Structure formats: C-alpha cells, structure tokens
Amino acid sequence: GESVGLHLPTLSVQEGDNSIINCAYSNSASDYFIWYKQESGKGPQFIIDIRSNMDKRQGQRVTVLLNKTVKHLSLQIAATQPGDSAVYFCAVTAGGKFQFGAGTQVVVTP
Amino acid sequence: EPEVTQTPSHQVTQMGQEVILRCVPISNHLYFYWYRQILGQKVEFLVSFYNNEISEKSEIFDDQFSVERPDGSNFTLKIRSTKLEDSAMYFCASSVSLPTDTQYFGPGTRLTVL
Numbered sequence: 173g174e175s176v177g178l179h180l181p182t183l184s185v186q187e188g189d190n191s192i193i194n195c196a197y198s199n200s201a202s203d204y205f206i207w208y209k210q211e212s213g214k215g216p217q218f219i220i221d222i223r224s225n226m227d228k229r230q231g232q233r234v235t236v237l238l239n240k241t242v243k244h245l246s247l248q249i250a251a252t253q254p255g256d257s258a259v260y261f262c263a264v265t266a267g268g269k270f271q272f273g274a275g276t277q278v279v280v281t282p
Numbered sequence: 283e284p285e286v287t288q289t290p291s292h293q294v295t296q297m298g299q300e301v302i303l304r305c306v307p308i309s310n311h312l313y314f315y316w317y318r319q320i321l322g323q324k325v326e327f328l329v330s331f332y333n334n335e336i337s338e339k340s341e342i343f344d345d346q347f348s349v350e351r352p353d354g355s356n357f358t359l360k361i362r363s364t365k366l367e368d369s370a371m372y373f374c375a376s377s378v379s380l381p382t383d384t385q386y387f388g389p390g391t392r393l394t395v396l
Contacts, residue, residue, distance in 0.1 A: 204382045208325075215286075215373050215387035216325060223382070261324065268381035269338045272325040 182277045191249040193276045195262035198243060206263040207236060207247045209256075210275070216261075219247070254280050284308045286388035288374050294394045295364055303359045303391045305374030314357045315375040315385060316349065318342070325373070330381060331357065337381075364395045 185191045193207075203224040208216035222229045222236045222245075229236050235248040245262050261275040287306045295301050307314050316328040330337040331349050346362045357376075361368055371390040377383040 206385075215375075215390050218384050218386070221384065263325075265381065267338075268330060269340065270327045270381070272327070274324045 181274070182279065184279045184281060185252050186281050187254060188251055191247075191252045191256070191278055193247045193249075193260050193278065195245040195247075195264075195273050196243060197245065197262075197264045197271075199264070199266050200240075200243065201266040202243075202264045203267075204265045205236070205238060205245050206270075207234070207245075208261055208263060208272075209258045210261065211258045219260075249278075252278070252280050254282075256280055286374055286376055286386050288372075288388040288391050290391060291389065292392045292394070294396065297366055297395055298363050301361050301364055301393060303361075303372050303374075303393070305357045305359075305388055306355050307357055307374065307376030308386055309355070310378065311376035311386075312379050313337070313377045313381060313383070313385075314349075314351070315377075315381075316359045317373045317375065317387075318370040319373065319390075320367075320370040328359070361393075364393075366395050369393055369395045 206221045207219045209219050210216045220231045220234050220236050222238050227238050233250045237246045249256055257280045259275040259277050261273045263270045263272045289304045293301055314331045317325050318328055319325045327340050329339040329343045329349055348360045350358050371392050373390045374388045375385040377385045
C-alpha cells in the first residue's frame with residue numbers, strides 16, 4: 173500500500189540557519205503535495221504546496237522541492253526563527269485521498 | 283480571518299457510547315474533511331464530503347462512523363459505538379472547492395474513550 177515517510181524524526185537547527193526537512197512517498201501516481209506545520213496542541217497549518225507538474229515552488233522563507241524520479245519531497249526553511257519550532261509533515265495525494273507523513277520535530281536553538 | 287471551528291475541544295466518553303463531534307467549516311467552502319491523529323502518530327485521513335455526500339473515505343472509516351451536514355453551517359462526525367482505540371484528536375478541515383485547494387484545519391477535538 174501507500175506509504176509516506178520522513179527521514180528524520182527530530183531536526184535541531186540554530187536560529188538563523190536554514191532547515192531542510194525531507195519526505196519520501198511511494199505512489200508514483202501522486203499528483204499533489206503539501207507541507208504542514210503543527211504546533212503543540214493545534215491543528216495542522218498549511219505552509220506550501222506543489223503539484224506534480226512542477227519541481228520547485230517558493231513562498232515566504234520556504235521552498236518546496238519535488239523530485240518525482242526518486243519520489244522525494246523536501247521543505248527548506250530559510251533563516252529559521254524560534255517561531256518555526258514545530259512538527260512539520262508532508263501530505264501526498266493521488267486523486268483526493270491524502271496520506272500524511274509521521275512528522276519531523278524542528279527544534280530551533282538560540 | 284475566517285477559520286474552521288470545532289466543538290467540543292475535549293470529549294470524554296465511555297466505551298460503547300455514541301459521540302458526535304461538531305465542526306463549522308469556513309462559510310464559502312464546499313469540501314469538508316475529517317482526519318484523526320492518535321497521540322504521537324501521524325495524521326490519518328478519514329473522509330471527505332462534497333455536495334452532501336461522501337466523496338472519499340479511508341479504510342478507517344467503517345460502519346461505526348458517519349458524517350452529516352445537518353444544516354448550512356455544521357459538519358458532524360458521529361462515532362456510533364466508541365472503542366478505546368478511537369481515542370485521538372479529530373480534526374475537521376475545509377477547502378474552497380477541490381481537495382487540491384488549500385485545506386484549512388480546525389483546532390481539533392480530543393476524544394478520550396474510557
């Protein structure tokens with residue numbers, strides 16, 4: 173069946189450095205990909221998305237890269253700030269039924 | 283800024299009891315979703331709902347679950363006979379029209395089954 177996995181459960185990053193969070197997926201028919209941020213006790217918050225016809229998309233301080241060849245997705249956060257501390261997870265869909273990764277806990281240290 | 287709201291924030295129930303979790307999606311959204319997240323685990327898709335019917339559902343969404351749009355604003359998830367393993371955070375989400383539109387999540391309802 174479908175699986176969505178993350179490579180690292182915890183990422184510790186110094187304030188001001190860049191963060192890179194990775195996600196692997198298995199269904200080659202996946203056509204839409206989302207990164208979410210989830211702070212403790214809150215619901216997931218949309219960060220950025222990308223469709224399968226693109227390989228890169230940029231937002232404010234965030235960039236998502238999609239490599240369909242190896243079925244890999246990454247989220248880059250530039251100049252990580254204390255407010256970026258949260259769990260980040262990817263969601264992948266082929267036809268409207270989403271599957272979520274387990275999440276990477278990003279800890280921003282001063 | 284419009285947001286998805288959910289009530290109650292925490293629901294405690296006895297095993298075998300029925301629970302109804304309530305959501306008010308963003309008012310101009312047409313697609314609604316329920317997800318659950320067992321403590322410490324990944325978010326899991328349960329069901330999507332559009333035009334007053336289920337659009338997609340997962341294997342988790344078995345006969346003990348049902349969804350309803352009882353009026354123009356509420357979207358409910360009913361669990362008919364709760365089990366211990368139903369204990370989780372349940373998130374409602376909505377999107378403007380398509381599942382590939384941005385989904386906005388509510389704050390969640392923590393369901394505890396004793």
